[in-house]
Amino acid sequence: MLARGETVHGRVDELPFSERAVPQAKGMQRIALTPIFADTAWWGFLALGRTDASRVWSEMELEALRTAAEVFGAAIYRAEAEAERERIQLKLQAAQKLESLGVLAGGIAHDFNNLLTSILGNANLARMDLPPDSPAEYPLQQIEATTQRAAELCRQMLAYAGKGRFVVRTQDLNHLIKDIIQLLRVSLSKKASIDLELAPGLLQVVADAAQVRQIMMNLVLNASEAIGDRPGRIRITTGMIRPDSACFDDAVCAPEQPxxxxxxxxxxxxxxxxxxxxxxxxxxxxxxxxxxxRGLGLSATLGIVRGHQGALKLESEPGQGTTFTLLLPRATEQPAEPEVPAPTAPAWQGKGNILVVDDEANVRHVAGRALETLGFTVTAAQDGREAVELFAANPAGFTAVLMDLTMPRLNGLEAFAQMRQIHPSVRVVLMSGYDAQASTASVTARGLAGFLSKPFELAKLREQMRALDDLPPQL
Structure with a gap:
């Protein structure tokens, strides 16, 4: 291999046999060549050829050849660097576009969840006041069902924004696939069949089981639609990898810290x-x-992957099928046994005064009415600062605090921190339609008494307030 700036020249028939073919095909008898380097990378050769076997190259001609090779190499390097810059710029623009759409989707979902909380709560309360044979029963049931469907769309929007609420614990990926495989099979086109190639042993990930199942459903349904009306196969494979430095270069979504x-x-x-x-x-x-x-299926998938610090890769060409690869960080802990919630008696009644805090008046109203049906009295505050002031005036006067997470002046976590300084054993239940920080793990770590995801039904509120009875008494 020639070094940068070196030349070789002489008769073509003196070249190695494998290198003679091209110049001889061009009728060349004598040749001079020098390597081309794009920065430090060898790119190729630049050559001069003559049909005159007696031709001898002068030093000036060889220097011109070396100079031309340097010019070519610099031009190639600039072109490759510009192409790489454009590739990075396009990737950055795509990421910024997705981020902007995510912020918009998250904000819309948060505001809609507040509206849906009022609609669902009032429908629940109205049904409680109806006699069993009331003609209004069925329309109210339809309102509740439609509200839940709207809430599911909001959850997908939050997942797309990477702000969905995750209930994370150690899961076995193979077990999650086996749990949902029958549902997947009945959801597919009759022409598509599924082949499972699951790696043996436990494949532990720290993840939200429902969200991972949603990813599986989205990817498999996308594969089924790609197959269409003709016979086809969908292969689901699992395994474990140790990524190298280039593993995430072509990923659609990649973690910041692999x-x-x-x-x-x-x-x-x-x-x-x-x-x-x-x-x-x-x-x-x-x-x-x-x-x-089909709505937000693959968009929501991307948000879920980001929320789990995972990666997603896509390979596809027309007529050659599609491959999606989801990568989630491997967990070292064993999968936890599923928790079985204790049933809550519908007739349960609480007692005491609950401080309800939300910047949306309709949410304060419906949450207050719902708590009153459960036997509580209610004091309302419109933001975190007012809540802290009311609590500081009479800490022993509140059985618990039901507080929104996202509010002006003081948000829910900030208000909780100040209340805890006043009364360390204060019981605060956060409610939100927005923020991923309010996951189960975060609630436990911060010492909160619970979390309600908006919109919530009266039964969920009763279950959460009933769970407060199992906590140690306030001092």
Whole structure:
């Protein structure tokens, strides 16, 4: 291999046999060549050839050849650097676009969840006041059902924004797949079949089981749609990898701080595949290649992956099928036994005064009315600062505090911190339709008494307030 600036020249028939073919095919008898380097990387050779076998290259001609090779190398390096810069810029623009859409989706979902809390709560309360044979019973049931469907869309929007509430614990990925495989099979096109290739042993991840199942459902349904009306196969594979430095270079979504080991779920189909234009837009909300959209499926998948500090890779070409690869950090703990919630008697009644804190008047009203039906008295505050002032005036006068997480002046966590300084054993239940910080793990770590995800039904509120009886008494 020639070094930078070196030249070799002489008769073509003196070259190694494997290197003679091209110049001889061009009728060359004598040749001079020098390597081209793009920065420090060898790129190729630049050569001069003559049909005159007696031709001898002068030093000036060889120097010109070396100079031309340097010029070519610099131009190639600049072109490659510009192409790389454009690639990074496009990736950054795509990430910024997804981030902006995520902020918008999260904000809309938060505001809608406040509205849905009022609608669902008032419908619950109205049904409680009806006689069993009231003609209003069925319309109210429909209002509740429609509200729950709207709440599910909000949850998908929050998942897309990476702000969905995760109930995380150590899970076995293979076990989650086996739990949902029958549902997947009945949801697919009759022409599509599923092949499972699950790695032996436990593949532990710290994850929200419901969210991981949603990812599986989204990816498998996408594969089924790609297969369409013709016979096809969907292969679901699991395993474990130790990523190298280039593992996430082509990922659609990648963690900021990669873990040492990852558990992967790969969903591969032999369907129609995607063009580059479709791949560039496939994770946009409501984007579809069909006549009607499927909503936020793959968009929500991306948000869930981000929320779990995972990665997602996409490989697809027209006519060659599609492969999605989900990677989640491997956990070292054994999967926990599922918790079985204790049943709550519908007739349970509480007692005491509850401080209800929310910046939305309709939420304060419906939560207050619901608590009154459970036997409590209610004091209302419109933000965290007013709540702290009321609590400081009479800490022993409140059985518990039901408080929104996102409020002006003082948010729920800030207000809780100040209340705890006043009364260390204060019982605070946070409610929110927005923030991922209020996951079960965070609630426990911060010493909160519980969390309610908006919108919530009266039964959920009763269950949460009933759980306060099992806590140590306030001092």
């Amino acid at each position: 873990a040492a080991e990852y558990v992967f779920l790969r969903v591969q189909d032999d369907g129609c595949g995607m063009t580059a234009a479709v791949r560039a837009r496939i994770f946009e909300p409501f984007f579809t290649t069909k006549f009607t959209g």
